[in-house]
Amino acid sequence: MLFNLPAHAYTPESVSRLPQSVTNILQRYKIPVSTISVYVVDLDTGQPVILLNENTPRNPASAIKILTTYAGLELLGPAYLWETRFYLDGVLSNGTLKGNLIFQGGGDPFLSRESFWHMLHTLQVRGLKYIEGDFIIDHSLFETENGSTGDFDGRPYHTYNVFPHAALLNFTAQDFFIIPQKNSVLVYADPPADNIIIRNNLKLASGKCWAPGTVTNMNVSPQGSQVIVEFTGNYPAACGEQVIQRSVIPPDQFVYGVFKALWEEMGGTINGHYRSGVVPASGKPFYTETSRPLTDVIYGINKYSNNVMARQLLLTIGQIKVGAPGSKAAGAQAIKQWLHDIGIHAPELILDNGSGLSRHERISAGTMGKLLEHAWHGPLQPEFLSSLPIAGRDGTMRKRLNGKIPVGNIRIKTGLLNDVRSMAGYVKSRNNRHFVIVILHNHTGIQNTTGTLIQDELLKWLYEK
Incomplete structure (x- = not known):
């Protein structure tokens, strides 16, 4: 449940006004106030500072990742691990497998080239060198994504468009x-x-x-x-x-192509090809590799706004909490139920893929703000805070407000799409007061310099409080 914060005693007139410096920017560029939502609350007192259009559903772009990642921390636990398994479908004798090697994807969002090389090296150390059959890829843990990677913006080979996949390797990149x-x-x-x-x-x-x-x-x-x-x-x-x-090739083909190149580089051989399949019910793993913990994964998602990692996490939440195969619908169902359980009412929420790379995703600044308040007062605050970009230091905020505000005082997740500019996170003021801040702005061209000007001006104003 939500922590018992002081009651939000305020008059609407006192908190619905933006700072004059921000209003001046809106007026200069003829941007209607109705296009922006702002939620600012003093975390030390629970009192609102700015509540402007806070219940209006808007496209959050990548700022939605704070919902996906914090839900993952609470629903799966910070030490959650993914498992990738290899099975022998045949008889292994004197280094030769008379049969097929099955690679079972466990949904690991961060299965890198280096980790995959280590897996193949381990297989050979354990006695497997020559494969007379096929390389079978079991990706049944997740539902297959419909459509094309070019559907969003016509750029199918750009890595931010990569689809989730149970056997994802190196982001298919x-x-x-x-x-x-x-x-x-x-x-x-x-x-x-x-x-x-x-x-x-x-x-x-x-x-x-x-x-x-x-x-x-x-x-x-x-x-x-x-x-x-x-x-x-x-x-x-x-x-x-x-x-x-x-990313120039579909996931299964990519996994097999990298496998064959690395396997033969190590001196191994494979006579067959690749195909999709599932592990037999009686199958026992020949080798299992565990992933990095969830805390490391959300660091990559939030610091660097990695879309496919966020999408993998949403499907994992669905698979664990609703059942396999993991799907977007199951992940969204689990997160909505979790929000209800912790006391956050979010009837406006439309959770499409959990990454923000969507024209359909919707959330209000109020819902995001309450989520951030809940996270601030919860036991997983340190893990969550460490994943957020630090203004002037790292991630997507490394070039923002550099030298204008002390490093470490602003931890913010940003979002950017055409006609969308957003941010959500925390500010520590000059006077050591702590604030949650959410800005969701949907307006033609706001992804350009103007959106950044508005955000930075509000952050500087809040720092001085």
Whole structure:
């Protein structure tokens, strides 16, 4: 339940007004007050400071991640671990598996290339070297996402659009390195994938970086079980080393491509191909790898606004609290029930995918503010606070208010979409008072400089209280 805070004794007129400096910005850019919601409460007294349109449902963009992550902390526990398992579907003798190797995804949001390499190394140390059958991928723990990764904004290969997947590996992403040499340009991908072919047709160019006439293109062409990634154009040596991160192949194909490349690099072989399947009911794990704890995962989600990690967490909540397979609907159901159980009434809440990469997600500033109050007064406050970006120091706030407010006084999760600017978190004032602050702003073009000006002005004003 919510903690017993002092009653919110106030007159609406006294707290519905924005600071004059913020009002001046709205007027200068002709932005209606009706487009912004603000919730500011003194955490030490429980008294409201600003309540403006706080019950209006708005698109929160990535600020919704505070709901997904804090719900995860309470519903799963800060030490929650995901498990990734390997099964032998056949007989292992003298290093050779006469059968299939099954890779069962456990929904780990942060199964990195390095962790996967360690898993494969461990398999070989435990006696598996040669696989005569197939590589079977069991992703049945989560419901398969419908649609295309390009549905949101027409950019299917950008990593922020990656779909959740029970066997997610390295966010289904590769870093493509472009490095000028003496007379040529080197291009390679990390992690390597056996089914992703790079065609490098870049020409080394002189002159300034990205001067007129120097154009570099990256084209992705699926061809059967492989994907061709072609680089063309002129690359100026003055640009130095560049890295482009992209997701160019579906999750199962990516897992198999990376597996085959790393497995053979270690001296192993596989005669078959890959396919989807499920672990037999009688199957016993040959090797199990545990993930980093949930506290580390929410650090990555909130500090760096990682969308697919948030989406993995929502599906995990659904799978654990409602039942497998984990789904968006089950995750939303579990979180809404949890909000009800802790005394937060949120009839306006529409929880789409838990990451904020959505045009449908809706929440009010009041609901988000009450959630932050609950978290502040709860036993998991330290774990949650440590996940939030620090203004002027790290994450998505590392360049904000740098030098204007002492580092550590503002911990804020931001959100940004076209026509959406949001933030939610905590402020410690110059006089050591603590405040919760939520700003949800939906207005044409507000994602540009104007939205940042409004937010920063309100944060500076609150710091001086």
